[in-house]
Every structure is written in C-alpha cells, then in structure tokens.
Amino acid sequence: MKTKILLTLAMAATTFLSLAKPVELDKIAVIVNQGVVLESQIQALVDDVKRNAEQQNQQLPSDTVLRTQAIERLILNSLQMQMAERMGIQVSDPQLDQTISGLAQEQGISLEQLVEALASQGISYDEYREEIRTQMITGEVRRANVRRRIYITPQEVEGLVKLISEQGDSQVEYHLGHILIGLPSQPSTEEIEAERERAGKVIELLNNGSDFAKIAVASSAGSKALDGGDMGWMNINEMPTLFAEAVQGKKAGDLIGPIRSGAGFHILKILDLRGQQTVDVEQVNARHILIKPSVILSDKKAQDMLLDFRAKLIAGEADFATLAKEHSEDTGSALKGGDLGWTEPKVFVPEFSKALATLDKGEYSQPVRSQFGWHLIQLLDRRMQDGSEKLKQDQAYEMLFKRKFAEESDAWLREMRDEAYVEIVSE
CATH class of the missing domain: 3.10.50.40 (Chitinase A; domain 3)
Structure with missing residues (x-):
C-alpha cells in the first residue's frame, strides 16, 4: 500500500511539473540601444502587411524578406519612441480616444462599428489603440527633430511663386512609386558599384513585368518599403528636387532611374497622373x-x-x-x-x-x-x-516645406539608425 501511495504521489508530481513548466509566450528579437523589439511585434507587423496586401490583391515577397523589412521599421520605431521618452512627448488616453473617434468619423462609421470592423479582421482594439498612439508619438518626434533642419529662404519662395504663376492654374500631380537601393553613410567604391549593379537588376526585373510593389517590399530601403513604395500624390513642387527634375515630361507607367543621391540609388515609377485645379x-x-x-x-x-x-x-x-x-x-x-x-x-x-x-x-x-x-x-x-500674392507665397512655402521635410526626414532617420546600437538576437 505504501509503495502504491508513493507511486501515485510521484505521478502527481510529474503531472504538476509538466503543467508548471514555463511556456515561452514571447522573446526578445532585437536589442535597440536601451530598448528591445519583441518577436510578437515582428509577427504582428508581418501579419498586418499580409492582411493589407490580401485586401489590395497585391503580391508579396517571401516571409524572410518581409521579416527583414518589418525588423527595420520596428528598429526605427523603437529609436523614435526612446527619443520621445527623453523629450517627454506623450499621448494621453483622452487625446488618443479623440483621435480614434476622428478616424472613425472620416470613414463614415461610429466607434462601435470601427471596433467591430477590426474584430472581423482579427485585430484587437487594444492593440489598434496602442499602434495609433505610437504613430502619433513618432510623428511628433519626427516633426520636432526635422523642423529644425529645414531652412527656407525668401528667394526660394519667390522663385517658386514665379514658377507656379508660369505654370498657370492647372498643374500635373504624380502618383509615385519609389524604390531605394540604399548605401551606407560613407560607402566604399566597391559598395557603390555593387549597389549600382543591384539597382540595375531591379530595373531589369521591373522592365520584364515584375510587380513594382512586391519588388519595393523586397528590395527598398526607403521609408515606404512596406507600403509597396507608394509615395502618394504630389506635384513637382512638393516632391524632392531630384525626383522633380526626373519626372517632368514622363507619362503614367514610366520607370525612371536609377538616380544616384547620398542615400543610394532611387528607382521611380509614375503610377498615375492627374490634373490639379486651383480653387478658392x-x-x-x-x-x-x-x-x-x-x-x-x-x-x-x-x-x-x-x-x-x-x-x-x-x-x-x-x-x-x-x-x-x-x-x-x-x-x-x-x-x-x-x-x-x-x-x-x-x-x-x-x-x-x-x-x-x-x-x-x-x-x-x-x-x-x-x-x-x-x-x-x-x-x-x-x-x-482667392489666389492673392500672400496666398501664393503661403502655398509656395508649404510646398517647399513638404519637399524639404521629406528629404530631411529620410536623412534624419538614416543618421539615427547608423548611430544606434542594434543587435539581432534571433532571426
């Protein structure tokens, strides 16, 4: 009887130890200065990109490439969130709730309908809230740091006002796709030639019918890589000077590049064109x-x-x-x-x-x-x-600011990334 009791206790202990064995729920994937990127964050971002691509009937590269791009975006997010903490930038719950309510209104739905729509896509509302909070904080960090790098002279404003007047009230807007084959801050001659050759191969793939968005996700080092390289609509006065000079006279569907800059080799595609009418x-x-x-x-x-x-x-x-x-x-x-x-x-x-x-x-x-x-x-x-001189000047200033903000924002992110301590813990 004693032996039987001991055997029963041993089996119970084994069962208990089995149940009590810790289950790994998450793990650190990347160390970024004083912060970390978790495996769950990477997987969540990859899943989000896949979900968006499926809705838009867009092809994507392999999971390995998606993971690499997701890690890069999360590294930049982590660096910006750490900077936000040092700067004391926060977004309160009331401010966050107000912003989310505004986003729902813009889509013509109630907050309850937004929550239901997210749930139907398998997205937790709490996770959605925190993602919006992160976007608001990183946006403010970027604005605060990039603004101070931008200087616009009165001569630049006057020159653009004159150009706008010469172009007349109707201006063309370009829907641009962008792929950046990046270079390090101080590249060697060998690195430059290697990336130039890589850019040429990307152009060749695109000319042979490869999907631009898929190639952008797979190959681009640009900030819009996970969005398929989509830069949205802009006229030549709002886009970076390098791009403005390259797109003039081109038509929808045209591929442009590679164009060399300090950041690397740029490849552009004019996804669409439309006229822009000046209104009151x-x-x-x-x-x-x-x-x-x-x-x-x-x-x-x-x-x-x-x-x-x-x-x-x-x-x-x-x-x-x-x-x-x-x-x-x-x-x-x-x-x-x-x-x-x-x-x-x-x-x-x-x-x-x-x-x-x-x-x-x-x-x-x-x-x-x-x-x-x-x-x-x-x-x-x-x-x-109406289009008074003061209004034209304000519009010109805004266009110049948008152009320079885009250029300086990319440069600022690249510099911050180059200076950071980053250790990939798991692949």
Missing part, C-alpha cells in the same frame, strides 16, 4: 485659450476650467480676450487676447481644425484636447480667399 481656399479667423495639464493641474481640472470659462462667456459674465490674457498658456496669442488671425484651418493640429469645422460664426467650442493641452475655441469669422 477657406480661411478662418479664430481665437483660443490654452490650458496645459501639469503635476499640479490634472487633465480633468484643466478641462473643467475651460468648461467654466465657456459657461461664463455664454452668460455674458466674462470677456474672452481678458480670460485669454490672464489664463492662456499659448504665449504667442495670449497677449492678443487669444487671437490667431486669418489662416487656413489645415495649419492647426487635426483636433483643433476639426473643432473649427463644426462651429458657426461667434460660437464657442467644447474644450478640445490636443497634444498641447486643452483648448477653448471661438470662431470669429470665415471667408473664401
């Missing part, structure tokens, strides 16, 4: 009061403070300009009573411009959360502005 531009005259949450002032109290201001303004018990001068933390407009002057709504952060779009003349918004804090907005007036 809406401008708004608005003012606001900005309250920034802090350690002392909670997010909720900042919102309540503006709700109290709004109630007093509607009741005629307070003056907007006085409140702005006393309380607004936007130093640029506070001294002017919160007045932001006449401008195009798109220059404001998305949350601010969306709130403006819902207001009638003289109306006050509900408190609006953005990356800067809580805003109380009053729309003073709207107008449609």
Whole structure:
C-alpha cells in the first residue's frame, strides 16, 4: 500500500511539473540601444502587411524578406519612441480616444462599428489603440527633430511663386512609386558599384513585368518599403528636387532611374497622373485659450476650467480676450487676447481644425484636447480667399516645406539608425 501511495504521489508530481513548466509566450528579437523589439511585434507587423496586401490583391515577397523589412521599421520605431521618452512627448488616453473617434468619423462609421470592423479582421482594439498612439508619438518626434533642419529662404519662395504663376492654374500631380537601393553613410567604391549593379537588376526585373510593389517590399530601403513604395500624390513642387527634375515630361507607367543621391540609388515609377485645379481656399479667423495639464493641474481640472470659462462667456459674465490674457498658456496669442488671425484651418493640429469645422460664426467650442493641452475655441469669422500674392507665397512655402521635410526626414532617420546600437538576437 505504501509503495502504491508513493507511486501515485510521484505521478502527481510529474503531472504538476509538466503543467508548471514555463511556456515561452514571447522573446526578445532585437536589442535597440536601451530598448528591445519583441518577436510578437515582428509577427504582428508581418501579419498586418499580409492582411493589407490580401485586401489590395497585391503580391508579396517571401516571409524572410518581409521579416527583414518589418525588423527595420520596428528598429526605427523603437529609436523614435526612446527619443520621445527623453523629450517627454506623450499621448494621453483622452487625446488618443479623440483621435480614434476622428478616424472613425472620416470613414463614415461610429466607434462601435470601427471596433467591430477590426474584430472581423482579427485585430484587437487594444492593440489598434496602442499602434495609433505610437504613430502619433513618432510623428511628433519626427516633426520636432526635422523642423529644425529645414531652412527656407525668401528667394526660394519667390522663385517658386514665379514658377507656379508660369505654370498657370492647372498643374500635373504624380502618383509615385519609389524604390531605394540604399548605401551606407560613407560607402566604399566597391559598395557603390555593387549597389549600382543591384539597382540595375531591379530595373531589369521591373522592365520584364515584375510587380513594382512586391519588388519595393523586397528590395527598398526607403521609408515606404512596406507600403509597396507608394509615395502618394504630389506635384513637382512638393516632391524632392531630384525626383522633380526626373519626372517632368514622363507619362503614367514610366520607370525612371536609377538616380544616384547620398542615400543610394532611387528607382521611380509614375503610377498615375492627374490634373490639379486651383480653387478658392477657406480661411478662418479664430481665437483660443490654452490650458496645459501639469503635476499640479490634472487633465480633468484643466478641462473643467475651460468648461467654466465657456459657461461664463455664454452668460455674458466674462470677456474672452481678458480670460485669454490672464489664463492662456499659448504665449504667442495670449497677449492678443487669444487671437490667431486669418489662416487656413489645415495649419492647426487635426483636433483643433476639426473643432473649427463644426462651429458657426461667434460660437464657442467644447474644450478640445490636443497634444498641447486643452483648448477653448471661438470662431470669429470665415471667408473664401482667392489666389492673392500672400496666398501664393503661403502655398509656395508649404510646398517647399513638404519637399524639404521629406528629404530631411529620410536623412534624419538614416543618421539615427547608423548611430544606434542594434543587435539581432534571433532571426
């Protein structure tokens, strides 16, 4: 009997040990400076790319190539998120929820319908929220670091205004595909020739009918690689100078390149062309009061403070300009009573411009959360502005900024990647 009991206990212990054996749920795939990229993150991104490709009936390269591209994107994300932490850039839950609600509205669906649509595709809403948060944070990090690298002279603006006038009101827009065969920061002659030969082979594959998007995913070192190299629509004044010179006179379907730059060898494809008509531009005259949450002032109290201001303004018990001068933390407009002057709504952060779009003349918004804090907005007036000289200058400046931002953004990411400590732990 004693032997039987001992045998039973031994079997139970074996079963318990088997059940208690740790199960590997995740593991570190890449070490990036002080951060890591997890295996689950790589797999999630690969799955997302595959899902999007299936919806668009797009061919993809092998899983090995997809994994390599996913790792590169996640390395850059990790570096930007680490920089965001050092810079103190955060996105609060209320701000995130507001952005996601806005994304749902843009698609003409409710938040509940968005959650259902994600679930039907096997996407967790919590994971989706965190991905949007990451995109918002990395976008702000990129803007903050790249802006300081951009300088636009009055002569550049005047030159572009003249060019736009010569081109007339109708300008061609190009839908560009882009493949970058990258070079290291200080390439040797052998490396340059090797990558030049590789670029030539890519051109040969494309000329023989290979799918551009598939080749971009497989071969491109550009930031849009996992999007099939799709750079979207732009006119020649918005694209990098190197590309602008290359695409002029080309037609839809044309392949261009390889074009050498400091980054490597570029291959372009004009996916489509369309005419661009100049139209009247809406401008708004608005003012606001900005309250920034802090350690002392909670997010909720900042919102309540503006709700109290709004109630007093509607009741005629307070003056907007006085409140702005006393309380607004936007130093640029506070001294002017919160007045932001006449401008195009798109220059404001998305949350601010969306709130403006819902207001009638003289109306006050509900408190609006953005990356800067809580805003109380009053729309003073709207107008449609024709192509005045000032407007042309603003448009020229915006085009130049977009062009230089794209160029400097790629350079900044490349420099940050070159300077980082990266160790691939598992393949």
